[in-house]
Amino acid sequence: MEEFFQQLTNGLAVGGIYALIALGYTMVYGVLKLINFAHGDLFTYGAYLGLTLLTSLALTDRLGFAAGVLVLALMVMGLVAVLGAILERAAYRPLRQSPRLSAVVSALGASIFLQNTLMLIYGARFQVYPDNILPAATLNVFGLYLPLMRVLIVLASVLMMVALYLFIQKTKIGTAIRAAAIDQDAARLMGIDVNRVIMLVFLVGPALGGIAGLMVGLYYGQINFTMGWVYGMKAFTAAILGGIGNIPGAMVGGLLLGVVEALGAAYISIAWKDAIAFCVLILILIVRPTGLLGERVADKV
Amino acid sequence: MKPRLKWLGAGAFVALMAVAPLFLNAYQVDVLNSIGLYALLGLSLNLILGEAGLFNMGHAAFYAMGAYTAAILNTRYQIPILWTLPLSGAVAGAFALAVARPVVHLRGDYLLIVTIGVGEIVRIALVNDVFGITGGANGIFGIARPRVFGYVIRRPDQFFYLIWGFVALTIFLFLRLRKSRFGRALNYLREDEVAAEGSGIDTAYYKLAAFGLGAAWAGMAGTLFAAKMTIISPESFSFWESVVLFMIVILGGAGSIAGVLLAAFLVVGLPELFRELSGARMLVFGLVMMVMMVVRPQGLLPARGHRFSWAGPQKGVER
Numbered sequence A: 001m002e003e004f005f006q007q008l009t010n011g012l013a014v015g016g017i018y019a020l021i022a023l024g025y026t027m028v029y030g031v032l033k034l035i036n037f038a039h040g041d042l043f044t045y046g047a048y049l050g051l052t053l054l055t056s057l058a059l060t061d062r063l064g065f066a067a068g069v070l071v072l073a074l075m076v077m078g079l080v081a082v083l084g085a086i087l088e089r090a091a092y093r094p095l096r097q098s099p100r101l102s103a104v105v106s107a108l109g110a111s112i113f114l115q116n117t118l119m120l121i122y123g124a125r126f127q128v129y130p131d132n133i134l135p136a137a138t139l140n141v142f143g144l145y146l147p148l149m150r151v152l153i154v155l156a157s158v159l160m161m162v163a164l165y166l167f168i169q170k171t172k173i174g175t176a177i178r179a180a181a182i183d184q185d186a187a188r189l190m191g192i193d194v195n196r197v198i199m200l201v202f203l204v205g206p207a208l209g210g211i212a213g214l215m216v217g218l219y220y221g222q223i224n225f226t227m228g229w230v231y232g233m234k235a236f237t238a239a240i241l242g243g244i245g246n247i248p249g250a251m252v253g254g255l256l257l258g259v260v261e262a263l264g265a266a267y268i269s270i271a272w273k274d275a276i277a278f279c280v281l282i283l284i285l286i287v288r289p290t291g292l293l294g295e296r297v298a299d300k301v
Numbered sequence B: 001m002k003p004r005l006k007w008l009g010a011g012a013f014v015a016l017m018a019v020a021p022l023f024l025n026a027y028q029v030d031v032l033n034s035i036g037l038y039a040l041l042g043l044s045l046n047l048i049l050g051e052a053g054l055f056n057m058g059h060a061a062f063y064a065m066g067a068y069t070a071a072i073l074n075t076r077y078q079i080p081i082l083w084t085l086p087l088s089g090a091v092a093g094a095f096a097l098a099v100a101r102p103v104v105h106l107r108g109d110y111l112l113i114v115t116i117g118v119g120e121i122v123r124i125a126l127v128n129d130v131f132g133i134t135g136g137a138n139g140i141f142g143i144a145r146p147r148v149f150g151y152v153i154r155r156p157d158q159f160f161y162l163i164w165g166f167v168a169l170t171i172f173l174f175l176r177l178r179k180s181r182f183g184r185a186l187n188y189l190r191e192d193e194v195a196a197e198g199s200g201i202d203t204a205y206y207k208l209a210a211f212g213l214g215a216a217w218a219g220m221a222g223t224l225f226a227a228k229m230t231i232i233s234p235e236s237f238s239f240w241e242s243v244v245l246f247m248i249v250i251l252g253g254a255g256s257i258a259g260v261l262l263a264a265f266l267v268v269g270l271p272e273l274f275r276e277l278s279g280a281r282m283l284v285f286g287l288v289m290m291v292m293m294v295v296r297p298q299g300l301l302p303a304r305g306h307r308f309s310w311a312g313p314q315k316g317v318e319r
Helices: A002-032 A039-057 A059-063 A065-095 A100-122 A148-170 A172-182 A184-189 A194-220 A227-242 A247-267 A273-287 B003-023 B026-051 B059-077 B081-100 B108-127 B156-179 B181-191 B193-198 B203-229 B239-252 B257-273 B275-295
Strands: A138-141 A144-147
Touching: A002 A039, A002 A144, A002 A148, A002 A172, A002 A194, A002 A227, A002 A247, A039 A059, A039 A065, A039 A100, A039 A194, A039 A227, A059 A065, A065 A100, A065 A194, A065 B275, A100 A227, A100 B108, A100 B239, A100 B275, A138 A148, A144 A148, A148 A172, A148 A194, A148 A247, A172 A184, A172 A194, A184 A194, A194 A227, A227 A247, A227 A273, A227 B108, A247 A273, A273 B108, B003 B026, B003 B156, B026 B059, B026 B156, B026 B181, B026 B203, B026 B239, B026 B257, B059 B081, B059 B108, B059 B203, B059 B239, B081 B203, B108 B239, B156 B181, B156 B203, B156 B257, B181 B193, B181 B203, B193 B203, B239 B257, B239 B275, B257 B275
Parallel strands: none
Antiparallel strands: A138 A144
16 A cells, blocks of 8 residues: 555656646647647756756755745746747747648657757766755655655646646636637637737746756656657647647646556556556547547547 | 659669669668668658658558568578568558557547557567567577578678669559559548548548558568668667658658658768768758758659640540
């Protein structure tokens, strides 16, 4: 039972990270009907930028742990959001009117480009987050010992998801995003600047992806320039699982996938861990392509 | 391009390739062999991605199926490697049919994601030594050299004729296929699936057939790869291999056989010329993919539509 709860909480932490990345996929898909393949690499940029800022600015030494990490997180979110906006301008806006394949290929190209830029800057080896900065404390919750970072990640990701949900559902800008996702032309006629909505989506999505990258760095301690691909694929699976284009769906899908993967790795086979997500992906596309809470994705002729 | 000029160009290319090993050193011939293998794989993917318009980014999985089938049959049962060609093609094709059957109706980019997933699952299965026959992460070694009429094929220039002979055969067959009823049906469903279905084309059948045939050809290319390397391991069949193949088809011009050949030369050959910049190879690939989609989305040598000659009105018929 002890191990089950450890795996469950671990799965929730990883699932929270997947959910944050999945939100970026699902928001972009909702508005542009495009799979942003470069999103996983923006997540990696979050991890690398976090490492660089953490070590070069020594934020946690100057401000203390809590304030330091908070400032760091805000900086990473801002920088990755800017990167996302640049990506949209450079790789996707010129192809707005092109066939779908063109945009998909451009997205893949952007992914490869971003990934290899990181490799040329930082080198191909794993980079390690300094472990003396983070408190190695564990919390005692009803007799279970949980690492502090795990609890913080679950709390932070849930907090951000709730904030995003309120932003999308309750504010005027959120309404504009939802309107543009339903029908761009109608939204334009209602006086919504769709280009600005798209830009906004490419700021919010990458910001969440970037913070997820920082979390992975803080949680696992080591990062690699190719990790965005695996995390991106899994987060995409989470987005499909919940129903792509659907924001609560991405949250549910992410947490669910994280838990399934952690339990699968613990009780089935650790060597097949990465295959579990892909099997879930294929199964869901065959059995219920709309996802748990989502729209239809397969064309019926 | 005028038809005569086109044939002249093709003839010059064939003549040049036929004598190339006489002038080049072993390393250069080896590069040409790699280009030949990628050309084969690109042509087989072109059938799926180019002709039928099905986004397949797990082509390395079918390639791996063929290579592993050949390697296992050769090292365990001592079957001569070239004899395994039809069988490894059949295994890869059957695997593709089984995988594609439930997902082939998915919309373009979802099919892309599923095929990526299939490719990864196959790679993970190979690394995990599934059924205890794939040799795990180390792969399979000690694959016997191929023999043709008692001659053992060993040197790069001998492989050159084997590989490029197979490429020539493939080009001939695929050109015929393109002009056939089958090829036209694939093009039709790529351009407009609803209209194709309305004209009585069984789209599911043709999509599956394209998948099966393309995968079978990739499987045979895998056999040649296994014969050439004598060692195969899962890392030769990674996701990036699929990306490079996808790129060859898109860069060359989807559906264009000449384009795929040209792109294979560019994508595999150029990095060999600029070896000191090899670290930036993928970076340039990514940039090229982005720029191409804006500047020339149809590829370097785009495929031309089908043309049919019309002899003019029959004599004696009033118009």
